[in-house]
Amino acid sequence: MTGKPRPDVNDAATAPYWEAAARHELMLPRCDGNGLVFFPPREFCPGCWSDDLSWQPMSGGGTVWTFTEVHVAFYDDTWADDVPYVVAVIELDEGPRMLAGIVEPDMASLAIGDRVEVTFEDRPEGVTLPVFRVVE
Amino acid sequence: MSVLDGIAIVGVAETAIGKLPGRSAISLQAEAGVAAVAAAGLAKDDIDGVFSFSGYSQAMMLHAARVAEHLGLRPELAVVTDVGGPGTHHAALMNVAAAIDAGMCTAALCTYGENGISIRRSGRGRAPGTLTGGEDFEAPYGQIAMISGYALFAQRHMHLYGTTSEQLGAVAVASRYHASLNDNAHKREPITLDDHQASPMISSPLRRLDCSLISDAGGAFVVTSIERARSLGVPYARVLGYGAAATHHTPSQAPDLHELGGPVSAGRAFERSGLTVADADAVYIHDACTFSVVAGVEALGLCGEGEGGPYAESGALALDSKCPVNLHGGMLSHGHAGGVFHLLDAVRQLQGTAGRRQVEGAEVVVAHGNGGVFSTFSTMVLGGGR
Numbered sequence: 001m002t003g004k005p006r007p008d009v010n011d012a013a014t015a016p017y018w019e020a021a022a023r024h025e026l027m028l029p030r031c032d033g034n035g036l037v038f039f040p041p042r043e044f045c046p047g048c049w050s051d052d053l054s055w056q057p058m059s060g061g062g063t064v065w066t067f068t069e070v071h072v073a074f075y076d077d078t079w080a081d082d083v084p085y086v087v088a089v090i091e092l093d094e095g096p097r098m099l100a101g102i103v104e105p106d107m108a109s110l111a112i113g114d115r116v117e118v119t120f121e122d123r124p125e126g127v128t129l130p131v132f133r134v135v136e
Numbered sequence: 137m138s139v140l141d142g143i144a145i146v147g148v149a150e151t152a153i154g155k156l157p158g159r160s161a162i163s164l165q166a167e168a169g170v171a172a173v174a175a176a177g178l179a180k181d182d183i184d185g186v187f188s189f190s191g192y193s194q195a196m197m198l199h200a201a202r203v204a205e206h207l208g209l210r211p212e213l214a215v216v217t218d219v220g221g222p223g224t225h226h227a228a229l230m231n232v233a234a235a236i237d238a239g240m241c242t243a244a245l246c247t248y249g250e251n252g253i254s255i256r257r258s259g260r261g262r263a264p265g266t267l268t269g270g271e272d273f274e275a276p277y278g279q280i281a282m283i284s285g286y287a288l289f290a291q292r293h294m295h296l297y298g299t300t301s302e303q304l305g306a307v308a309v310a311s312r313y314h315a316s317l318n319d320n321a322h323k324r325e326p327i328t329l330d331d332h333q334a335s336p337m338i339s340s341p342l343r344r345l346d347c348s349l350i351s352d353a354g355g356a357f358v359v360t361s362i363e364r365a366r367s368l369g370v371p372y373a374r375v376l377g378y379g380a381a382a383t384h385h386t387p388s389q390a391p392d393l394h395e396l397g398g399p400v401s402a403g404r405a406f407e408r409s410g411l412t413v414a415d416a417d418a419v420y421i422h423d424a425c426t427f428s429v430v431a432g433v434e435a436l437g438l439c440g441e442g443e444g445g446p447y448a449e450s451g452a453l454a455l456d457s458k459c460p461v462n463l464h465g466g467m468l469s470h471g472h473a474g475g476v477f478h479l480l481d482a483v484r485q486l487q488g489t490a491g492r493r494q495v496e497g498a499e500v501v502v503a504h505g506n507g508g509v510f511s512t513f514s515t516m517v518l519g520g521g522r
Contacts, residue, residue, distance in 0.1 A: 004276060004278075005271065005275035005276050005280070006276065007271070007272040007273065007276055008271075008272055011272070014272065039273075039389075040272070040273050040389075065292070066288045066289070066291050066292040066295070067288070067291060068284050068287035068288050068291055068339045068340050068341075068342075069337070069339070069340040070278060070281075070284050070339045071336070071337045071338055071339065071340070072281075072338050072339070074280055074281040075280065075281075079278050079280075082278060085278055087277055087278055087279045087284060087288070089288060089387075089388050097388055097389070098273065098388060099270070099273060099274045099277060099279055099386075099387070099388035100277055101277045101278070111295075112291070112292060112295040113295075123276075127276070129276055129277065131277075
């Protein structure tokens with residue numbers, strides 16, 4: 001067991017995202033020029049290439065855009081204790097889509113279009129990941 | 137006029153496919169390369185360009201130079217292309233065409249292949265987990281396998297269009313039937329829809345028999361000018377139209393299904409060829425999973441958007457249909473080593489050398505598909521000549 005993959009929290013363009021996550025906040029950059037909220041964070045707006053950006057708190061609400069239940073620990077035993085686990089693409093209410101886990105999913109009812117809200121998973125590797133929980 | 141009008145694929149070859157202990161990816165590519173040169177009616181000294189891709193099991197910088205070194209060649213150009221899926225081989229053809237047009241090359245050897253099974257036993261391989269660029273925002277969640285990226289899109293297709301697991305199973309059954317007609321296929325034992333439904337879930341909704349194989353295998357083709365091809369006296373394939381499209385890298389940043397690059401890529405290729413899908417005698421779709429074929433028949437216009445599942449279920453993929461799909465057995469059953477075998481078998485159909493799976497009198501064959509997780513698309517309309 002080598003531990004789960006860990007993001008590079010020191011990347012200059014994405015560090016504020018990981019710092020916010022450590023505070024249990026979901027924040028993304030918004031373009032001051034055209035208002036686009038985008039994911040993943042980067043140095044400029046992918047819509048207009050402006051580098052006038054402001055970090056904004058997200059509402060934390062979103063919908064399940066798609067998901068898969070992974071039944072196999074691929075490559076090695078890193079995920080052996082987790083299978084089966086859910087990987088989903090979440091469409092945030094502010095627009096962008098991001099990939100994330102869904103905690104405590106009810107597989108009998110989990111469906112595309114389900115409403116979700118963000119929560120946070122503090123990993124033993126010393127990083128905090130935004131994850132989502134089905135609501136209503 | 138396009139530089140692509142001036143080239144011909146004159147020789148194709150593949151190695152044995154399956155579990156080939158002790159074989160490096162380079163040795164598989166070299167073996168296929170030597171055989172392809174012979175099939176073209178050429179000799180070692182005729183080859184003055186090498187175009188290749190390492191594949192992912194033994195990923196390597198400057199790979200084409202390594203192939204050239206291994207084969208004892210000192211070409212002017214040794215070029216790697218990595219577009220993903222069929223785009224890698226199609227883009228190599230574009231490079232060869234430009235090189236021939238520029239007088240930098242007269243006969244090019246293009247080699248591909250991997251040792252995805254045997255590299256694991258050697259302990260020298262690396263997992264492709266981060267190769268689609270998700271190391272920060274996807275891998276930490278366990279999105280590490282290509283197949284679960286495809287599963288995300290298969291799930292959404294089921295939600296939007298009512299596609300069923302049984303319809304995906306029809307793709308698996310048709311592919312295996314074709315492989316049963318191909319003595320070099322990795323998996324030749326026919327399967328039933330019940331076998332598909334009984335196979336274990338890998339990443340929902342995809343079962344084991346929805347997944348392409350992992351194989352040790354090499355494949356290669358030789359390209360020269362049309363004039364040279366005619367003088368060789370071997371049947372050859374020509375490029376009638378080439379189109380491509382790239383929309384994203386990481387799976388989560390893909391557009392929605394109807395905005396993926398497949399229809400755009402196919403539309404560009406057909407427009408440049410002056411043909412439509414109705415002219416195709418067979419098509420070859422890069423099948424990382426069964427769902428790729430469902431998406432592919434929609435993108436090519438063989439059926440409407442969202443209708444790929446019922447289309448597959450209707451029997452329209454099989455050899456006796458109007459436009460059969462993946463007659464070699466695809467990556468689902470023939471073998472998976474980067475996807476070059478679709479192009480090779482398309483050429484064989486046009487050469488009339490496809491044996492029991494030959495479409496009689498095939499004149500137009502299309503190779504299409506994606507790299508990454510529907511990240512890049514490439515479509516090539518091919519015709520015959522002699």
